């Protein structure tokens with residue numbers, strides 16, 4: 023039996039409004055919201071929410087938690103624990119674990135491991151590449167939260183799904199679930215690599231990353247994928263957008279529920295720009311590349327005017343050793359899931375986004391986009407996945423508070439003004455002011 027909890031006098035950030043009320047949590051769900059006292063709440067543990075802000079737990083639509091097979095970088099226990107410390111209570115993990123998630127057996131195995139090791143609620147993409155394409159075309163894909171090629175390759179040469187219009191035609195004409203793709207053209211990347219290698223040899227500077235993995239390679243890829251998806255009325259989701267140019271390919275004149283083509287931005291693309299390569303080098307080498315200041319501003323604008331639907335992290339941990347190599351050898355990706363809400367709250371502090379919009383893009387819309395049931399909102403009868411935030415409690419990211427298994431963050435030295443003080447997953451208070459409860463596993467996300 024779970025102990026009932028009453029959060030008193032808290033600013034509830036939900037569905038475009040901020041209202042002060044009490045929230046009563048019992049048996050895993052939000053039972054009541056209002057001015058509560060008396061019989062039903064009398065045995066509850068009381069948490070004073072005065073002056074604090076209560077968000078629905080963040081649902082991160084794109085993470086790489088690395089288990090099975092790559093657990094020297096991170097695993098389902100360590101990375102989900104880091105997630106809840108940052109207010110993220112649910113995640114959807116990508117298929118480029120080892121073995122790649124190309125069969126339902128491997129997918130089931132990931133669900134099994136998560137049921138024993140994940141602090142947060144979880145779901146997993148089924149991977150798709152040339153090795154399982156024919157099988158996927160015959161499957162009832164509605165049983166999966168989505169299929170994705172992210173981090174997988176379609177040919178031994180390293181081509182992405184986006185490089186192959188014929189394959190997209192096949193997949194998009196048959197697949198009924200969300201198809202989440204990594205949108206870049208390998209051909210453009212290779213041509214650019216040759217140009218920069220002719221100049222620099224193996225010593226290509228990291229500053230060339232956004233010129234090699236260029237705007238053109240992203241824009242042409244996304245434009246073509248959207249055209250093919252529209253032709254087949256497929257349900258396409260473009261992962262981690264990095265250019266302002268691409269944002270204009272997406273609509274904002276219909277509600278999210280009616281969109282067949284959706285997209286996301288990852289927090290690092292709202293925070294870093296090409297200015298930061300000099301300071302951080304390959305630590306912020308991501309694919310697609312973090313681009314210019316203009317792109318960063320354009321992505322934020324598209325988020326605000328609803329051409330971008332959700333915020334994710336693309337949390338992609340690697341060891342420092344794997345990162346600190348020359349341009350070609352260093353791995354792409356960095357850990358981010360513990361710090362995503364902090365970045366967005368800091369942007370709020372800078373006057374760039376409202377708290378309501380943060381809840382919409384990190385919580386409500388992720389639940390709507392993936393059809394996740396009874397999560398992502400602060401509503402009676404919904405799972406009590408919640409993050410309580412103090413907006414005036416500065417702290418600095420440092421080795422001593424980084425919870426990623428890889429033990430580093432590109433945000434080290436950054437002071438954030440806000441702090442997540444309490445995180446609830448399914449009604450359990452799993453994180454409180456730097457301390458964790460005993461391990462309580464999260465739940466499998468249900469979707470419709």
Ligand SMILES: NC(=O)N[C@@H](CC(=O)O)C(=O)O
Nearest residue numbers: 086172173308309338354355
């Ligand atoms: N985004 C990245 O730079 N890296 C991802 C793979 C990917 O998303 O392509 C990873 O798994 O490391």
